[in-house]
Amino acid sequence: MRYEQHYAWSILLRLFHWSFALSIVVLVVTGFYIHFPWTNTLIEGETSFPVATMRYIHFIAGFVFTGAILARLYLLVFGNKQERFWDFLPVTPRNISNMFHTAKLYLYFTEEHRPRIGHNVLAGIIYIITFIMALIQMLAGFYMLYPESAAWQKWGLFFLGSQQQGRHLHFLIMWYFIIFAVAHIYIVIWNDIKTREGLISSIFNGTKYISSDNP
Amino acid sequence: MSRHDFGKECSVKVNRRTFIKGCTMAAAAMGLSEAMVPKLVEAAASDQRPPVIWLHFQECTGCTETLLRASHPDIGRLILDIISLDYHETVMAAAGHQAEEVLQETINKYQGKFICVVEGGIPTKDDGIYCKIAGRTAMDILADVAPKSMAVIAIGTCATFGGIQAADPNPTGAVGVRDLVKGTPVINISGCPPNPISFLGTVLHLLTFGKPPRTDALGRPLFAYGRKIHDQCERRAHFDEGRFAEQFGDEGHKQGYCLYKVGCKGPGTFANCPAVRFNDVGSWPVGQGHGCIGCTEPQFWDTMTPFYERLPGVDMPWGDGIVTGANSAGIKILGVTAAAVGIHAAVGIGKKIIGCGRCNTSSEDQE
Incomplete structure (x- = not known):
């Protein structure tokens, strides 16, 4: 079997991916601590700030998360072909057929693999949902970080409701990200084993290998 | 207000309701259970309660004023009602030789049973000649009265640590009561002035349990001086998050942000001010927009000045909050x-x- 090398992911997309992934890990760990500050102490008068420290790291990671979202937003429109949103949404007959085919492949109804340089459409739909979730999560986060700011208050009240509702949603969406991360890693490994296209290494070096025997 | 009410208001006597209310407040300040309130009331109403001798040395009478001139007269009246004040130069009717006779009579009659309250620092330089009452130096009076008492309560920072007299260069060699009185328990109610509730609580503790409340290493009751101002402060969140008044009257100051950068000494000061507050109306310096000056601490005139510059060596979470x-x-x-x-x-x-x-x-x- 012959393979052709294809450049799939720009440096900016790879930077987005890893800053997004790492910030989510940090946000979940610190977020759980803020949710349940389990280190407890009866020592008073000492200057240690466990909750403040966790919140600080959480806020910094939140800004990294925000930066990553903004970079991805730019790439959705101005990125290379694989990075633009119309490449991986079911908006063309080719993409719609790919969506159904991928579903069949994942359900073991077919063994036939139809290679794509970019995302398969099923993944693409999930990524867009994730992107929207990230936007809501970001809004809820800033709503809580700047509760007294008129601007964040306006958007927060409109989309999320009260501070407490925003907090609740922020917590629930965290679970979406945890589930997404588990599913994402499982499917990526599954694909890497099944199709041998160098899928995992492509997010480090940007290059995928597509079989030239298989159009 | 009718004429009848006015007369009531001016009466020195406390009605039972106010009396029990005061005892309950003191119990709360000491962290005692409400089950203890009847015991406090019983002890404070007992006919055998110990008399008090109040000695004034190098002071401004501010501590006495604080006790007597609370905006709401309850605490002042309550203290006068609970303690049997046999000698207090500011409020006693007797003067001159009469007053000194009362002092000697109380000391002799109630030896080992009376409470000695000291207000003001004691000068020790040149044999203590810088403060004399009735021809005797403060040192002599204290050496005469304190050993015969059941306990000494040093009220105010002058009596506890020398106060402003003891500030560098301390020209009169002023010291606090603890530096001179050995063998008799000395309880330090520090502050400039201290909170009357802390004094009332200590007195009630002595009356009820017959022993002083637990104290810290500086002799201050733990119920009142066991915690840092900073750890109980209503503005603490602003400190942790990094929101500060940079100067008086600026936007941060108007917003009620942390006063650390305009010199608040809360991170280095132990007192119950944020919890107990003053004047029965819930006010205290930081609540009014002025930083703590650390008045309950030893040598605060030397160590807490300049008052409007930040206390060094205070850790802020992640540098700036x-x-x-x-x-x-x-x-x-x-x-x-x-x-x-x-x-x-x-x-x-x-x-x-x-x-x-x-x-x-x-x-x-x-x-």
Whole structure:
């Protein structure tokens, strides 16, 4: 079997991916601590700030998360072909057929693999949902970080409701990200084993290998 | 207010309701269970309760004023009602030889049973000649009275640690009661002035349990001086998040932000001010927009000045406080994002303008 090398992911997309992934890990760990500050102490008068420290790291990671979202937003429109949103949404007959085919492949109804340089459409739909979730999560986060700011208050009240509702949603969406991360890693490994296209290494070096025997 | 009510208001006597209310307040301040209130009431109403001798030395009478001139007269009246004040130069009717006779009579009659309250520092330089009452130096009076008492309560920072008299260069060699009185328990109710509730609580503790309350290493009751101002402060959240008044009257000050940067000494001061507050109306310095000056601490005139400069060596979470820190980090992170996007866009546009051949044949564009 012959393979052709294809450049799939720009440096900016790879930077987005890893800053997004790492910030989510940090946000979940610190977020759980803020949710349940389990280190407890009866020592008073000492200057240690466990909750403040966790919140600080959480806020910094939140800004990294925000930066990553903004970079991805730019790439959705101005990125290379694989990075633009119309490449991986079911908006063309080719993409719609790919969506159904991928579903069949994942359900073991077919063994036939139809290679794509970019995302398969099923993944693409999930990524867009994730992107929207990230936007809501970001809004809820800033709503809580700047509760007294008129601007964040306006958007927060409109989309999320009260501070407490925003907090609740922020917590629930965290679970979406945890589930997404588990599913994402499982499917990526599954694909890497099944199709041998160098899928995992492509997010480090940007290059995928597509079989030239298989159009 | 009717004439009848006015008369009541001026009466020195306390009605039972006020009396029990006061005992309950003191029990709360000491962290005692409400089950203890009847015991406090019983002890405070007992006919055998010990008399009090109140000695004034190098002081301004501010501590006495604080006790007597609370905005609401209850606490002042209550203290006068609970303690049998046999000798107090400011409020006693007797004067001169009469007053001194009362002093000697009480000391002799109630030896080992009376409470000695000391207000003011004691000068020790040149045999203590800088403070004399009735021909005797403060040192002599204290040496005469204190050993015969059941306990000494040093009220105010002058009596506890020498106060302003003891500030550098301490020309009169002023010291606190603890430096001179050995063998008799000395309880330090520090502060300039101290909270009357802390004094009342200590007196009630002595009356009820017959022994002083537990104290810290500086002799201050733990119920009142066991915690830092900073750890109980209503503005503490602003400290942790990094929101400060940078100078008096600025926007941060108007917003009620932390006063640490305008010199608040709360991180180095032990007292119950944020919890118990003053004047029965819930006010205290930091609540009014002025930093703590650390008046309950030893040598505060030397160690807590300048009052309007920040106390060094106080750790702030992540340097500037977490929200302020996260803000500046956030601006940098978003700046880096903008730069990355900008570079990406510039390279894209640059390639189009140059129309370079290698780029056009790259696999990226073939797809």
